[in-house]
Amino acid sequence: MTEGKAGTLLAEHNPLLGLDVARLEKEMESYHTWLDEHADDAYRIAEQARSLGYDPRDYVEIPRASDLAGRTEKLLVEHLEGYEVADDIRDLLQEHDRETTSIMIAQSVSRGFREQGYDLEKSIDVGLRVGLAVLTEAVLVAPLEGISEVRLLNNIDGSQFVSVHFAGPIRAAGGTAQALAVLIADMIRRELNVGHYQPTDPEVERVKEEFGLYRGNLQYRPPPHEIDEIVRACPVMINGESTERIECAGYGNVRNIDEARIRGGVLLVIGEGMCLKAPKIQKHTERLQVPGWDFITKFALRGKESDDASSTAFKSKQVEPITKFMKDIIAGRPVFGGPLQAGGFRLRYGRARPSGLAAASCNTASMLALDDFITIGTQMKIERPGKACAITPCDEAEGPWVILDDGHFIRVDDPASYAKLRTRVKQVWDNGELVIGYGEFMENNKRLVPAGYSVDWWASDVLENLDTEAEVKAFTDLLGQPRSSWPTGAPGLRPEEADDSNEQFLVRCEWHQQLRTIKMDWSTAQTVAKKYATSLTSPHNPWFRDLPIEWVPPLLELLESATLEQGEVTPLDDGIQVEPRACARQMRLSGAVKGWQASALDELAPEVLPDFNAVDIPGTQLLPLPPIFSASFPEGWSLVQHGFPKAAMMLLGLPHVHDGDDLVVLSGWEALLEAFGFGAEGEQPLRKKDAMKVVNDRITTLREAKELLDEERERLSILEKERATIRIASETGARQRGLGITETDQVGRDAAASVVDEGPRDPQGYLAAQRMEDELAVDGILPLVRTLSDFRWEHSAPVRVGCRMGRPEKAAARVMNPMTHSLFPIELNGGNQRLLNNALDKGTIRVQVGRRVCSVCEKESPFIRCHHRAVDEFGEGKAGEACEGRTVPKAAHSKARRRGEVQSIRMAEMVEDARIRLGIDRLPNQVKCMKKLNSKEQTPEPIEKGILRAKHQLPVFRDGTVRYDMSDVPVTHFRP
Ligand SMILES: [Zn+2]
Structure with a gap:
C-alpha cells in the first residue's frame, strides 16, 4: 500500500460504519433522561431531608447546572453578584471554541462590570475568573482559589498596570489555562485602557532567584535568559502569594512584591504555562493580532530551529529509552521491565474487550507470572506513552514466556494452566504482550513507536x-x-x-x-x-532483533549440526495448555544442554561478566564473537547460565524442551532455517545460501565502521579538552581584569572557538559509519535476514514497554486516624480509646464547643437542634423528649480561629435521651468519639449519629460522611 493510498483511505474512513446509529442515539438519549430523572429524585430527597433542619444548612449546597455556561455562573456566584453570564457564554460557544470564548467572555464581563460602576480592580478580577472558569470547564476550584486577587499597581513612571496574584491551586488548571489566564488578563486591561507592566531590574532578578531556590516539582525550569525575556516582555505582572518557607536573600524586598518568600504560583505559571504552552498562546495572539506578544513566538519555536540547522547532519532513528517512569521507585513495588529492555512487555496496539482511557491490557497469565503484583485495576507506571495506566485483562494478548525447572521454555496463554505450572516456573523470560490503544499516544502527545507484526x-x-x-x-x-x-x-x-x-x-x-x-x-x-505478501506471525517469526549479530556465526554452525525429526517429545502433561503448540516435526540439537542446571538461574547477573574460559558453560563449546560496538559481550550472562544453544533459542523466542542432554526445538525453527538460507525438508538443515559469508562480510564492515567512529570520537574528545584548557585560561584572565560574568563568559567562548575544528578525516565515511551503528541498534540482524530470505520479514518484537507497579488496587473504608464513630468532643474523658461510655461515667464533662442559643427555649446548646429536655406542664424535663428547637450561633467573645468555648455538658442525661429516642435498649460497647473538634464553628454532631454508626460498625470521615474508596477503572472501550 503506498502512502498516498493509505492517506486517502484514512480520509474516507467512516468511524460510524457498522453501527446502528439511530438505535444508539435513542439509547443514549434515554440513558441521559434516566440520569436526569434520578438526579432529580436524589435532589428531591436531599432537599426534603435538609428542610427538617438537622444540618448546618437547610438546603442542598451543591448547585445543579446542565452545561458549562450554567456551571460557570454557579461556580462564581459570589463573585458575579447577580451579574448573568450563562446566556452570553452559550451564545459565544455556538460560534467559537472554548479558548476563544474564554477570552471574549472575560472582556465582555469586565466591560459590563465597569459600566455598572464597579471599580477597575473588581471588574478585571471578575472577568479573569469567568474566563478561567470557561477554560477549565468550571469543574475545578482554580477560578476561585487559583487566583487570590487582582491588583492595580504602579510602574516607576507612575502609570498603572495589572498584577495577577496566582496561588497554589492554579496547578490543577494545567499549563494551557495558566498561560491563557495571563493572556486573558492582558486582553482585559487593553479593553479597559490600563497600561502595561514595566518591571524594574530587581523585579526581574527576583523571579530568577525564586526559580533558583525553588525545590518543588516543575515540569520545566526556564534558564535565566528565558525568565528575563518573559518577565520583561509580559504586559501584565505575574504575581502571587508566598507559598514556600524559603526566603529570597538577594531580592527579598522588591517593589510590587509583598513578601520575601518564594511564590510557587508565579513559578508554575511562568515555567509550565508561559514557557511550555507558548505555541497555544501564539495561536491566539496571532489570530487576534494582539500586539506586544512577539516574544512568545520565540518560545513557541524553541526546539524547532535546531532541527532545521542539523538536517544535513546525522540523525538517529533509534527509539529513545524513557526513564521517567523509573523515578521515585517504592520499596515493595516491583519493576517489570527497564526502559525498552527485552523481557519487559511487548507493545501491541489495540483495545482489549474491556479497556478505558489511560488503560492497558495484558493476558491474565501475565498477571499471575508477575506474582499477582498486577491484577485488574492495578495502576502501572509505563514508559510509553507515559505516566500511568490501569490494567485490564485481555485474552487475545500473548502470555508470558517462562523457563521451567526442567529447562522447558514455553509460552503460557491460559491462566488456569499457568496456575498449575506456577511452582515449576524458574524464571519469567518475557512478560508477554501489553495492549495499548494508539489513541493513548495521541492523547499524551507522544509519537507512535513500531509494534511487532502481530x-x-x-x-x-x-x-x-x-x-x-x-x-x-x-x-x-x-x-x-x-x-x-x-x-x-x-x-x-x-x-x-x-x-x-x-x-x-x-x-x-x-x-x-x-x-x-x-x-x-x-x-x-x-x-x-x-x-x-504478508509477513509471518508467531511462532514463525523469531525475535530476530534480540539476537546480537555477534551470535549469528556460531548459530549458523549450530544449525548445520542439527537433526530434523518427526515429533516425539511432547512438552507437558495433558490438561496443561502451552503455546505455541508443538509441530509435527522438531529440531534436535545434540548435547546442547549438557550440564544445564536450573539452580544456575538463582544467581544474579554480576557487574562484570566472568571469563568464559574460567567458568563451566553448559552445552557445546560455541561462543559468540567478540563484541563490535559494546564494551562487554552482549547477552553474555544468558550465555554463562544456559550455554550458547539454549540462550540463542530463548533470545529468538523459540519454544523448546530438554531431552536428556539434547535440546529439542518444538516450533519456529523452520522459520529460523528459512531466515538464514537453509532448507528444512530433509533430516538435516540443507544449506541453500552462504549465510556465513554474508554475515561475516557484514561484521567486517561493522568493525571497520567502529574503528572510524573511535578515531573520530577520540579526535573530538582531544579537541574538547584543548578548548576547555584555553577557555579556562582566558576566563581566569578576564576575571582578573575585573570583567563581569557575561563578559567573562564571552571571552571564554571566543577563546575556545579560536581552536579550529577541522572536521572528520573522512566525512562521508564517518556519516556512513554512524548510520551503520544506528541501523544495527534499530533493526539488529533483520536486514541480514531480508538479504538471505525472500519472505517479507517484519519485526516481531521491536519495542518493549518498560513499566513498574504504581499504586496497588485498593478497596477500603475511608477512616480517620484514629478511627472514629462520632464527631463529638469528649477531651480526655473517654480514656485512650475515646469511648463514649467512659465519658458517661463522668456525668458532666467540660469540652470546647461552639456557642449557640435555642430559638424556642432560649437556653444555650452547642447542637444545631436544641438538646435540652422538653418541659411538661409542671416545668419538669421529659426524659427522651428533646426541645429540638433550631439554634442560632451566639456572638463569640474571643477572636481565635475556632469559635468554640469551654462549656459543661451533662452527658448522662443527653445520651440517655438519645438512647430512648433511638428506641434501643442499650448503647453499643464502643462508641468512639473525638478529643476535640477541629472545625471553625465547633458544632458537634447529634450524638445519635455516632451511636447508630457504632451499632453498624461504620467509621466517620472528618466531613461527617461515611466513605468507601475503591480503585476506579472507567471502562470506556468495551465490547459486550
Ligand atoms: Zn430549646
Missing part, C-alpha cells in the same frame, strides 16, 4: 486480498478448511464500495476476528505469506 496486522493484510468469493474459496482451500467454517461474504471489498456499507463493515469485522485466531503450521504459513 496477528492483527497479519489478518488485515490477508483480508485485503479476499475481495471475491473465488479468492475466499481459494483461501479456505489453502487452509484445508471447508468454506462453511468461515463467515459469509468477501471481506476484501471495501465498505465504501459495497451496496450496504454497514453490512460489509461487519463482514470484515467478523473475518478479522476469526483470522486472528487461526494457528498454522509452517507449510501453510509460508504459502499464505507468499501468496498474500
Whole structure:
C-alpha cells in the first residue's frame, strides 16, 4: 500500500460504519433522561431531608447546572453578584471554541462590570475568573482559589498596570489555562485602557532567584535568559502569594512584591504555562493580532530551529529509552521491565474487550507470572506513552514466556494452566504482550513507536486480498478448511464500495476476528505469506532483533549440526495448555544442554561478566564473537547460565524442551532455517545460501565502521579538552581584569572557538559509519535476514514497554486516624480509646464547643437542634423528649480561629435521651468519639449519629460522611 493510498483511505474512513446509529442515539438519549430523572429524585430527597433542619444548612449546597455556561455562573456566584453570564457564554460557544470564548467572555464581563460602576480592580478580577472558569470547564476550584486577587499597581513612571496574584491551586488548571489566564488578563486591561507592566531590574532578578531556590516539582525550569525575556516582555505582572518557607536573600524586598518568600504560583505559571504552552498562546495572539506578544513566538519555536540547522547532519532513528517512569521507585513495588529492555512487555496496539482511557491490557497469565503484583485495576507506571495506566485483562494478548525447572521454555496463554505450572516456573523470560490503544499516544502527545507484526496486522493484510468469493474459496482451500467454517461474504471489498456499507463493515469485522485466531503450521504459513505478501506471525517469526549479530556465526554452525525429526517429545502433561503448540516435526540439537542446571538461574547477573574460559558453560563449546560496538559481550550472562544453544533459542523466542542432554526445538525453527538460507525438508538443515559469508562480510564492515567512529570520537574528545584548557585560561584572565560574568563568559567562548575544528578525516565515511551503528541498534540482524530470505520479514518484537507497579488496587473504608464513630468532643474523658461510655461515667464533662442559643427555649446548646429536655406542664424535663428547637450561633467573645468555648455538658442525661429516642435498649460497647473538634464553628454532631454508626460498625470521615474508596477503572472501550 503506498502512502498516498493509505492517506486517502484514512480520509474516507467512516468511524460510524457498522453501527446502528439511530438505535444508539435513542439509547443514549434515554440513558441521559434516566440520569436526569434520578438526579432529580436524589435532589428531591436531599432537599426534603435538609428542610427538617438537622444540618448546618437547610438546603442542598451543591448547585445543579446542565452545561458549562450554567456551571460557570454557579461556580462564581459570589463573585458575579447577580451579574448573568450563562446566556452570553452559550451564545459565544455556538460560534467559537472554548479558548476563544474564554477570552471574549472575560472582556465582555469586565466591560459590563465597569459600566455598572464597579471599580477597575473588581471588574478585571471578575472577568479573569469567568474566563478561567470557561477554560477549565468550571469543574475545578482554580477560578476561585487559583487566583487570590487582582491588583492595580504602579510602574516607576507612575502609570498603572495589572498584577495577577496566582496561588497554589492554579496547578490543577494545567499549563494551557495558566498561560491563557495571563493572556486573558492582558486582553482585559487593553479593553479597559490600563497600561502595561514595566518591571524594574530587581523585579526581574527576583523571579530568577525564586526559580533558583525553588525545590518543588516543575515540569520545566526556564534558564535565566528565558525568565528575563518573559518577565520583561509580559504586559501584565505575574504575581502571587508566598507559598514556600524559603526566603529570597538577594531580592527579598522588591517593589510590587509583598513578601520575601518564594511564590510557587508565579513559578508554575511562568515555567509550565508561559514557557511550555507558548505555541497555544501564539495561536491566539496571532489570530487576534494582539500586539506586544512577539516574544512568545520565540518560545513557541524553541526546539524547532535546531532541527532545521542539523538536517544535513546525522540523525538517529533509534527509539529513545524513557526513564521517567523509573523515578521515585517504592520499596515493595516491583519493576517489570527497564526502559525498552527485552523481557519487559511487548507493545501491541489495540483495545482489549474491556479497556478505558489511560488503560492497558495484558493476558491474565501475565498477571499471575508477575506474582499477582498486577491484577485488574492495578495502576502501572509505563514508559510509553507515559505516566500511568490501569490494567485490564485481555485474552487475545500473548502470555508470558517462562523457563521451567526442567529447562522447558514455553509460552503460557491460559491462566488456569499457568496456575498449575506456577511452582515449576524458574524464571519469567518475557512478560508477554501489553495492549495499548494508539489513541493513548495521541492523547499524551507522544509519537507512535513500531509494534511487532502481530496477528492483527497479519489478518488485515490477508483480508485485503479476499475481495471475491473465488479468492475466499481459494483461501479456505489453502487452509484445508471447508468454506462453511468461515463467515459469509468477501471481506476484501471495501465498505465504501459495497451496496450496504454497514453490512460489509461487519463482514470484515467478523473475518478479522476469526483470522486472528487461526494457528498454522509452517507449510501453510509460508504459502499464505507468499501468496498474500504478508509477513509471518508467531511462532514463525523469531525475535530476530534480540539476537546480537555477534551470535549469528556460531548459530549458523549450530544449525548445520542439527537433526530434523518427526515429533516425539511432547512438552507437558495433558490438561496443561502451552503455546505455541508443538509441530509435527522438531529440531534436535545434540548435547546442547549438557550440564544445564536450573539452580544456575538463582544467581544474579554480576557487574562484570566472568571469563568464559574460567567458568563451566553448559552445552557445546560455541561462543559468540567478540563484541563490535559494546564494551562487554552482549547477552553474555544468558550465555554463562544456559550455554550458547539454549540462550540463542530463548533470545529468538523459540519454544523448546530438554531431552536428556539434547535440546529439542518444538516450533519456529523452520522459520529460523528459512531466515538464514537453509532448507528444512530433509533430516538435516540443507544449506541453500552462504549465510556465513554474508554475515561475516557484514561484521567486517561493522568493525571497520567502529574503528572510524573511535578515531573520530577520540579526535573530538582531544579537541574538547584543548578548548576547555584555553577557555579556562582566558576566563581566569578576564576575571582578573575585573570583567563581569557575561563578559567573562564571552571571552571564554571566543577563546575556545579560536581552536579550529577541522572536521572528520573522512566525512562521508564517518556519516556512513554512524548510520551503520544506528541501523544495527534499530533493526539488529533483520536486514541480514531480508538479504538471505525472500519472505517479507517484519519485526516481531521491536519495542518493549518498560513499566513498574504504581499504586496497588485498593478497596477500603475511608477512616480517620484514629478511627472514629462520632464527631463529638469528649477531651480526655473517654480514656485512650475515646469511648463514649467512659465519658458517661463522668456525668458532666467540660469540652470546647461552639456557642449557640435555642430559638424556642432560649437556653444555650452547642447542637444545631436544641438538646435540652422538653418541659411538661409542671416545668419538669421529659426524659427522651428533646426541645429540638433550631439554634442560632451566639456572638463569640474571643477572636481565635475556632469559635468554640469551654462549656459543661451533662452527658448522662443527653445520651440517655438519645438512647430512648433511638428506641434501643442499650448503647453499643464502643462508641468512639473525638478529643476535640477541629472545625471553625465547633458544632458537634447529634450524638445519635455516632451511636447508630457504632451499632453498624461504620467509621466517620472528618466531613461527617461515611466513605468507601475503591480503585476506579472507567471502562470506556468495551465490547459486550
Ligand atoms: Zn430549646
